[in-house]
Amino acid sequence: MIELVRTNDPVVISFVESLLRDAGIACFVADQNMSIMEGSLGILPRRVMIDANDEAAARQLLKDAGIGDEARFDDGNNA
Structure with missing residues (x-):
């Protein structure tokens, strides 16, 4: 699986x-339960993970929805 989005914003x-569900792209939200560890402050970001085979379609989907800049790209700077 690869990371598509990392954010603290629950709305995003x-x-x-x-968007992914409606397009038939399976996803998993990682770190969703970390808010328990941080005291529900929303400090730790959650990550939307997808299968690597769905990456191009998912990125295009986010771009078409106007939130393409929320997607993370593996250019070596997203550690």
Whole structure:
């Protein structure tokens, strides 16, 4: 799996999940339960993970929805 989106914004996470689900692209939200560890402050970002085979379609989907800049690209700078 690869990381598509990393954000603290629950609205963005929900929107991305909805877009992917409607397009038939399976996703998993990692670190969703970390808010328990941080005291529900929303400090730790959550990650939307997808299968690497769906990467191009998912990125295009986010771009078409106007949130393409939320996607993370593996250019070596997204550690």
